[in-house]
Amino acid sequence: AAGVIQSPRHLIKEKRETATLKCYPIPRHDTVYWYQQGPGQDPQFLISFYEKMQSDKGSIPDRFSAQQFSDYHSELNMSSLELGDSALYFCASSKLQGVYQETQYFGPGTRLLVL
Amino acid sequence: AQKVTQAQTEISVVEKEDVTLDCVYETRDTTYYLFWYKQPPSGELVFLIRRNSFDEQNEISGRYSWNFQKSTSSFNFTITASQVVDSAVYFCALSVWGAQKLVFGQGTRLTINP
Numbered sequence: 001a002a003g004v005i006q007s008p009r010h011l012i013k014e015k016r017e018t019a020t021l022k023c024y025p026i027p028r029h030d031t032v033y034w035y036q037q038g039p040g041q042d043p044q045f046l047i048s049f050y051e052k053m054q055s056d057k058g059s060i061p062d063r064f065s066a067q068q069f070s071d072y073h074s075e076l077n078m079s080s081l082e083l084g085d086s087a088l089y090f091c092a093s094s095k096l097q098g099v100y101q102e103t104q105y106f107g108p109g110t111r112l113l114v115l
Numbered sequence: 116a117q118k119v120t121q122a123q124t125e126i127s128v129v130e131k132e133d134v135t136l137d138c139v140y141e142t143r144d145t146t147y148y149l150f151w152y153k154q155p156p157s158g159e160l161v162f163l164i165r166r167n168s169f170d171e172q173n174e175i176s177g178r179y180s181w182n183f184q185k186s187t188s189s190f191n192f193t194i195t196a197s198q199v200v201d202s203a204v205y206f207c208a209l210s211v212w213g214a215q216k217l218v219f220g221q222g223t224r225l226t227i228n229p
Contacts, residue, residue: 033216042206042219043160056216088158094215101215103150106160 002027004107006091012113013081021076021110025093031055032074033092033104034066043090049074050096081114088112117142119209121220128197129228136192136223138207144168146212149183149190154204154222166190197227 005024013019025032031050035043045058049068060066063081068074078085088111092104118141128134140149151163164174166183174181178195194201204224208217 031215035217042222043217045216045218048216056214058216090160092160092217101210103162103165104215104217105162106152108159111158 004091004093004105006089006107006110008110009108010111010113012115014115015081015083017081017114019078019081019112021078021089021091021112023074023076023091023093023107025072025074025091026105029093029095029105030072031094031096031101032068032072033094034060034074034076035090035092035106037088037090037109039087046076078112083114086112086114117144117147117209117211117218119207119218119220121205121207121223123223124221125224125226127226127228130199131196133193133195134197134225136194136205136207136225138190138192138220140188140190140207140209142209142211144211148210148212150208150210150217151181151190151192152206152208152219154206156203160206163192194225197225199227199229201225202227 007022033048034046037043046060047066048056052068063079066076088109090106090109092106094102094104120139147168149166153161180193182191204222206222207220
């Protein structure tokens with residue numbers, strides 16, 4: 001079965017640079033979530049989109065922005081990168097069934113290293 | 116606010132032993148969903164199970180079993196006859212109706228020694 005695709009898988013940036021992470025959800029999934037996992041920590045919710053509209057927002061820095069496109073893929077844009085942004089970034093997708101949100105399935109993650 | 120606590124930071128057992136990973140959750144919502152995810156050394160998050168708050172039935176899948184008890188707000192995970200391939204970090208997570216973001220516990224690092 002098709003899974004969530006994330007690109008790139010690894011990314012190295014310098015401080016103050018910009019990064020763009022991409023996520024392609026499982027086909028027919030309409031909701032995308034972004035999570036950040038620091039070293040040795042649990043994943044923290046950043047933001048989610050349903051049908052191209054922001055549906056929820058967590059502890060996402062103002063330097064970060066995201067959107068979901070008409071083909072349901074999503075991009076997380078990160079500007080003015082800081083050393084503390086080094087983390088594993090996960091995208092997950094699910095499908096809304098009426099008011100019932102199905103299970104989130106995660107992509108392999110993008111490992112970002114800021115030097 | 117929701118909270119998930121996995122009190123066991125690390126567990127180490129010898130292969131073929133049974134091991135139970137504890138998960139305690141907090142929420143004021145009456146409709147909620149509980150999950151277990153596995154994160155092997157390769158880093159991906161693998162979905163294992165989902166339980167809805169209105170379904171307290173325990174579940175068994177091969178060597179894995181889950182015990183959901185609303186009375187104690189616990190959703191524990193047992194691996195029977197553990198294998199080296201079970202070595203991973205296991206996360207318990209919670210979401211509530213109307214806010215589908217996942218709130219994760221701190222994770223339990225399970226090491227199965229040959």
